[in-house]
Amino acid sequence: MNRYLLKRFGTTVLVLISVSILTFSMVFVTPGDPAVTALTEQMGHQPSEEAVSEFREQHGLNDPFVVQYVNWLTDVLSGDLGVSYSSEQTVASMIGQRLPNTITLAVAAMAVAIAIALPAGVASATNPGSRIDYAAQFGALVGVSMPNFWLGYLLIMIGALWLNIFPVSGAGDLAHLVLPAVTLGSGMAAVIARLVRTAMLDVFDAAYIDTARSKGLRERIVVYKHALRNALVPVVTIVGLQFSYVLNGAVVVEVVFQRPGLGTLLVDAIFARDYPVIQGVTLLVGVIFVLTNLIVDLTYQFLDPRIDHGGEPV
Amino acid sequence: MTNLRNYRNSRRSVLKAMTAGLAGLAGCSSVLQGDESDSTSEQKTTFHIGTPWNPDSLDPLVKGWMFRKLNIIEPLVIADYDASVKPGLASEWTTSDNKLTWEFTLQEDVSFHDGTPLTVDAVVSSLRRSFEADSLANLPVESISAKGERVVEIETSTPFAPLPAHLTRAPTSIVAEDSYDNDGDIKKPIGTGPFQFDSWTQGERITAVSNSSYRGQTPAIDTLVYESVPDEQTRVLKLENTELDMARALSGSTISTLEDREYLEPVDYAVPRSRYLVYDTTSSPFDDVKVRRAVMHAIDQEEIVGSVLNDLGPAAIGPFPPEVTDWANTDLEPYPYEPQTAEQLLAEAGWKATGNGRERDGETLEIGLWTYDARTLPLVSEVVQGQLSQVGFSVNLQVMDYSTIDERANSEEFDLVMWSNSLLWYSDPDRLADFVHSKDATMFSGYANDRVDTLLEEARRIPDANERKRRYDEVQSIVQRDVPIGWLTYVTNVVGMNAGIDGYEPLPTETCYHLENIEYDMEK
Numbered sequence: 001m002n003r004y005l006l007k008r009f010g011t012t013v014l015v016l017i018s019v020s021i022l023t024f025s026m027v028f029v030t031p032g033d034p035a036v037t038a039l040t041e042q043m044g045h046q047p048s049e050e051a052v053s054e055f056r057e058q059h060g061l062n063d064p065f066v067v068q069y070v071n072w073l074t075d076v077l078s079g080d081l082g083v084s085y086s087s088e089q090t091v092a093s094m095i096g097q098r099l100p101n102t103i104t105l106a107v108a109a110m111a112v113a114i115a116i117a118l119p120a121g122v123a124s125a126t127n128p129g130s131r132i133d134y135a136a137q138f139g140a141l142v143g144v145s146m147p148n149f150w151l152g153y154l155l156i157m158i159g160a161l162w163l164n165i166f167p168v169s170g171a172g173d174l175a176h177l178v179l180p181a182v183t184l185g186s187g188m189a190a191v192i193a194r195l196v197r198t199a200m201l202d203v204f205d206a207a208y209i210d211t212a213r214s215k216g217l218r219e220r221i222v223v224y225k226h227a228l229r230n231a232l233v234p235v236v237t238i239v240g241l242q243f244s245y246v247l248n249g250a251v252v253v254e255v256v257f258q259r260p261g262l263g264t265l266l267v268d269a270i271f272a273r274d275y276p277v278i279q280g281v282t283l284l285v286g287v288i289f290v291l292t293n294l295i296v297d298l299t300y301q302f303l304d305p306r307i308d309h310g311g312e313p314v
Numbered sequence: 315m316t317n318l319r320n321y322r323n324s325r326r327s328v329l330k331a332m333t334a335g336l337a338g339l340a341g342c343s344s345v346l347q348g349d350e351s352d353s354t355s356e357q358k359t360t361f362h363i364g365t366p367w368n369p370d371s372l373d374p375l376v377k378g379w380m381f382r383k384l385n386i387i388e389p390l391v392i393a394d395y396d397a398s399v400k401p402g403l404a405s406e407w408t409t410s411d412n413k414l415t416w417e418f419t420l421q422e423d424v425s426f427h428d429g430t431p432l433t434v435d436a437v438v439s440s441l442r443r444s445f446e447a448d449s450l451a452n453l454p455v456e457s458i459s460a461k462g463e464r465v466v467e468i469e470t471s472t473p474f475a476p477l478p479a480h481l482t483r484a485p486t487s488i489v490a491e492d493s494y495d496n497d498g499d500i501k502k503p504i505g506t507g508p509f510q511f512d513s514w515t516q517g518e519r520i521t522a523v524s525n526s527s528y529r530g531q532t533p534a535i536d537t538l539v540y541e542s543v544p545d546e547q548t549r550v551l552k553l554e555n556t557e558l559d560m561a562r563a564l565s566g567s568t569i570s571t572l573e574d575r576e577y578l579e580p581v582d583y584a585v586p587r588s589r590y591l592v593y594d595t596t597s598s599p600f601d602d603v604k605v606r607r608a609v610m611h612a613i614d615q616e617e618i619v620g621s622v623l624n625d626l627g628p629a630a631i632g633p634f635p636p637e638v639t640d641w642a643n644t645d646l647e648p649y650p651y652e653p654q655t656a657e658q659l660l661a662e663a664g665w666k667a668t669g670n671g672r673e674r675d676g677e678t679l680e681i682g683l684w685t686y687d688a689r690t691l692p693l694v695s696e697v698v699q700g701q702l703s704q705v706g707f708s709v710n711l712q713v714m715d716y717s718t719i720d721e722r723a724n725s726e727e728f729d730l731v732m733w734s735n736s737l738l739w740y741s742d743p744d745r746l747a748d749f750v751h752s753k754d755a756t757m758f759s760g761y762a763n764d765r766v767d768t769l770l771e772e773a774r775r776i777p778d779a780n781e782r783k784r785r786y787d788e789v790q791s792i793v794q795r796d797v798p799i800g801w802l803t804y805v806t807n808v809v810g811m812n813a814g815i816d817g818y819e820p821l822p823t824e825t826c827y828h829l830e831n832i833e834y835d836m837e838k
Contacts, residue, residue: 031714031715031718031721031722032715032721033717033718033720033721034717036716036717037716039449040716042371042376042377042449043379043449043485044367044379044484045735045736046735046748046756047449048452048748048756050451050452051448051451051452054448054451084370086368086371087368087371087376087516088373088376089370093516094516097516097517098517156551160555161555167552167555168548168551168557169543169557170541170557255545258542258543258545258548260515260517264544265517268368268517268544271715273715273717
């Protein structure tokens with residue numbers, strides 16, 4: 001287990017270094033002068049040549065790529081993510097302000113997804129070929145096919161403009177969370193429901209279910225205690241991985257609902273050529289992605305200890 | 315306004331009931347308390363204004379224009395409704411005989427929001443910090459000092475008539491010493507305006523409250539909430555949903571939506587901002603003035619205004635819209651839409667018509683037109699592309715990021731760029747130097763004209779407004795003749811707002827919203 005963990009952490013570090021190099025390179029090969037963009041953003045008008053060259057000098061933008069990268073990495077390793085070009089705030093504080101909103105959205109979306117998917121998946125699997133099954137499958141198909149931004153605007157039209165119940169955009173209270181969480185969660189619900197159904201049907205075919213039934217256990221216990229627990233192994237994996245993808249989805253959903261989170265922070269930073277913010281957010285998302293994968297693998301073991309890892313003793 | 319408030323309150327109560335249900339399910343009661351306090355504050359006048367710009371810094375040197383627009387901070391000099399300069403925190407100013415020393419006399423009985431008086435020392439210290447910043451570093455200011463109890467003395471290295479106009483700029487606004495912590499970082503902007511800073515959520519909103527000890531009239535708005543809503547469509551939706559009382563930076567196409575709602579109204583007004591073409595005067599084909607003039611004759615500006623700008627232009631002749639400012643040269647001759655004249659000029663320049671375009675010495679008349687996505691520029695560019703193709707140009711339109719255009723146009727050959735800019739973000743025509751001075755220009759046409767340089771440099775040194783105007787008029791005439799920059803349309807701002815608001819008078823220079831002047835009309 002320890003060797004396995006060590007190996008996983010080693011891979012994690014390598015992945016993160018690759019992410020940082022890739023992000024750094026991509027930002028630098030993108031045309032456009034961050035000094036001009038940042039100063040225009042700050043001043044609200046076109047900057048003078050002097051201001052631009054002073055800015056480049058001050059932020060080390062005249063240094064070669066490698067020097068800039070090494071300087072940045074050294075700072076990051078000492079816990080300093082740098083200072084935003086646009087706002088002159090520390091990147092860490094900007095992320096700190098936005099991260100709770102994104103995490104809240106992600107958790108709420110997961111809750112919505114699981115709340116819809118588990119009952120739908122179980123109902124579907126226990127009544128295969130029934131109307132409930134077809135309805136659930138049709139719902140899942142619609143959920144998977146509908147783009148987040150489209151559903152988002154649809155929900156704004158219905159929930160905010162027609163019914164006048166929810167605010168159009170922003171963040172703050174629970175009311176601001178409902179529409180974005182449903183938007184983001186419904187797509188995931190569809191994926192998870194289909195998976196629960198398939199996994200449950202697989203498990204129902206297993207001999208131990210027949211054994212359980214032949215022992216005279218009540219169907220409810222067979223379904224929820226025996227079948228569902230085992231069916232949850234692939235489901236937890238996907239749910240775990242989906243948590244990382246939620247961050248991707250959150251970018252779109254946050255933009256649609258103008259919700260201040262990591263997604264909108266990243267999009268704004270890209271438009272503003274705000275290198276330190278782009279690098280900081282990307283690195284953080286990379287860390288979350290890699291750590292989520294790690295946790296999924298560990299949870300996997302907990303749920304089904306028979307799973308081993310490439311012959312390593314577990 | 316009463317109806318609107320009731321409407322909003324009823325929406326809130328439904329929302330509150332729904333939220334209570336959800337919160338109850340989640341075992342969460344703290345959310346309710348937040349909503350409770352929110353609904354209590356609705357009894358007071360809270361004004362929500364939505365703009366595309368992020369309140370991501372508190373520092374007046376970084377995002378000071380935002381605090382200036384909300385009138386939390388005030389400078390020594392302010393922009394008037396005719397885009398001229400008028401006294402702000404300084405009641406008057408004079409220059410010495412050699413035009414190098416300026417004396418600004420401070421108004422009396424002015425206090426900062428923290429109750430401390432506006433002293434000459436506070437002003438000097440605030441201004442010194444401002445003039446050390448990147449954005450003001452290129453001005454010829456040598457020193458700033460106190461002279462007696464009420465006078466601030468500013469020395470310049472050369473005579474510099476635009477100085478008062480530069481003192482209208484947001485970073486020169488005066489803030490109290492206590493605005494900063496010991497490291498010189500901003501804690502909160504403490505100004506002297508009719509609104510005072512209350513709170514800030516980074517990247518989201520600024521909240522300000524009315525300053526009851528303001529030297530003028532206390533604002534009708536108790537709480538002012540500035541929200542960042544980058545997407546235009548969302549700003550309109552929030553306005554329709556009464557989450558905003560005012561939405562700014564809207565395009566002409568939103569006017570009909572706003573007019574359809576009886577509780578909303580659009581306000582449009584001329585601003586000293588233009589959409590224009592920048593020619594690369596140093597490379598073929600636009601190194602030939604005839605080809606530049608041909609473009610001007612080939613473009614139907616009225617068609618642009620009518621087809622893609624919802625009749626909100628109007629067509630531009632020179633850099634400054636005459637209805638906004640006296641600095642416009644009203645004698646400028648426009649380039650009328652005359653495709654035949656354009657074709658003739660192109661032929662004279664050696665570009666002969668072929669079956670499907672034009673050629674000169676085996677080279678086809680193919681040009682690149684670059685623009686960026688703001689103020690309907692891509693759509694206007696498409697119309698221009700179509701109109702130019704009528705006289706034989708083959709136009710490759712590219713929409714890029716503006717900093718990419720800036721970088722490429724300054725470092726490589728290009729043909730044509732469509733840009734939009736404010737011509738008077740500080741209220742002085744010296745701004746023309748940014749466009750057409752051979753060395754000072756930040757626009758990239760490569761234009762160099764000794765007479766224009768001389769006139770601009772002279773006008774900058776002369777204090778007399780009439781003498782200056784004569785020179786700027788001549789600069790505008792020469793530029794109109796040489797067309798390194800072709801003015802296409804002026805920009806009309808569109809603001810959407812609650813119909814229950816009276817007394818909103820938009821300031822053309824866009825430097826301050828002056829929301830302290832608005833009133834609520836209870837009848838609407």
